[in-house]
Amino acid sequence: MTESGPSIESARRKLAAQLKSAGDDEAEIDARILLGATLDLDLTGMIAQANRLLTSTEAARLTQFAGRRIAGEPVARIIGEKEFWGLPLQLSSATLVPRPDTETVVELALDLLRAGGDLDRPLRVADLGTGSGAILLALLSELPAAQGFGTDISEDALKTAAANAARAGLSNRATFVACDYASGLAGPFDLIVSNPPYICSADIAGLAREVRNHDPLVALDGGADGLDAYRALIPQAAGLLASGGALVVEAGAGQSSQIQALMAAAGLTSGTAPRADLGGIPRAVAGHKIA
Template sequence: MTESIAGASIDSARRAVAARLADAGLDSPELDARLLVGHALQLDLTGLVMHGQRQLSDEEAQRLDALVQRRLAGEPVARILGHKEFWGLELQLSADTLVPRPDTETVVELTLEHLQAGGALARPLRIADLGTGSGAILLALLSELPQAFGVGTDINTAALTTARENARALGLDDRAALVACSYASALAPPFDLIVSNPPYIPSTDIADLAVEVRAHDPLRALDGGRDGLDAYRALIPQAASLLRPGGAVIVEVGQGQSDDVAGLMSETGLASDSSATKADLGGIPRAVMGLKKRP
């Protein structure tokens, strides 16, 4: 493709890239093309519009072609760009972190709805995000809760480095602490809220995931064991012991797992029922909440 776009205008190159991605059957080829062209030329949307008739140099064409080849091989655009927007926040990614997905925003939504119902949005709160990865959930909540302090944990220290950089870039590092441990094993009570997007894909299903996921997201952040519930069996009892009375644990779950996770919460004494869930845009229950009963 390099020869065909060298000397072409930016607009023509973008259309050529979009057509190539569409022919490969990739979703959202026009958006992907705009992002890849912008990244290759270091131009935002305004820059692409303003300079649409400028011709690409041979070097720019080669750089763009290399990015397109990566996308055609199944690498997600967010990985190629090195960042992803989540809850309106731009987060840097690394090989040790998941790409944040819109489904995970249901955890943030359910948490904020719970706090609003209890009149606690403006209160000082202590939050833990177990398996924080890029820090997506923790930083989204801190951006909405100016009186809150959060602790993010991850067993992968490289992921914590990425989360720390994101907190610093967003000006939230003074209210975020990051701890290397398995889920909540190194934390001490009390917490008002505990959130998590743990690995929940059954081990035997990993091979059937889209290449964007199975080949590029860290396996440790995907593999939930034989039935996908291993992480919940570990973190829910930990969360129950750390929560204040009246506190909540809110977790993301996979398709068909909401009842099982609610059952695990009930076994540890947390109150959870069908009303304590939040569905994603596809109508799948995606976030599940358990409440620690007051004496």
């Protein structure tokens, strides 16, 4: 292939400027990621080859990527993967793009297990509505003796999660089940986690276009008040938890107290304050099964 395009450094600067002009708040980062994906180079490689000229094929591919980003497609969708808890995760049209806020669920779950001295115990963990497998695989990466079960109603999502488990070397400890939340599982479980859909139906239209136009609606729409999924999964989870087990779920803004009430109605005690994300929103809510 002939090298006829701009240099790597020039292409990066030009793309960053284009994205910034289009209103991309993370233009510099996005430009670096998209250029790296185009060239199959990490940051070190791009710096080392800063003066190399792009081939015509590379330049065309970068132009295509730029157009998709300017049109509002998330970078993670364009390159087909997103890092979560240090794990590179493959995405599909059936999965959400994992977000940093969701790591709060992992953090709280691990803190609860750590407090009980359970990190090295052969735990049984379930992730309801696993999507890409993000939460489950993050937990398994920290719990060396745990067995994990991820559920989803989407077969495509489960295929993606299974591929991510294989990539992380966790296939031998991760099982994926097609069902609605916990309906296809048999307990007991020491820990159950979930990031269910919690956006109020009327609020979907007002979401950022990156989310509204590219994340699967079924993984976003939580019904009229955003709590439909919790009403379904909390009683199921409560019935599957072992004595002393915990349920940890992600919550939307302003929902934590309502979720705690649903947990209490299912026989779970709060005992642990909700964990706030970096924006100060109570993001992870826990309930415990005492008996």
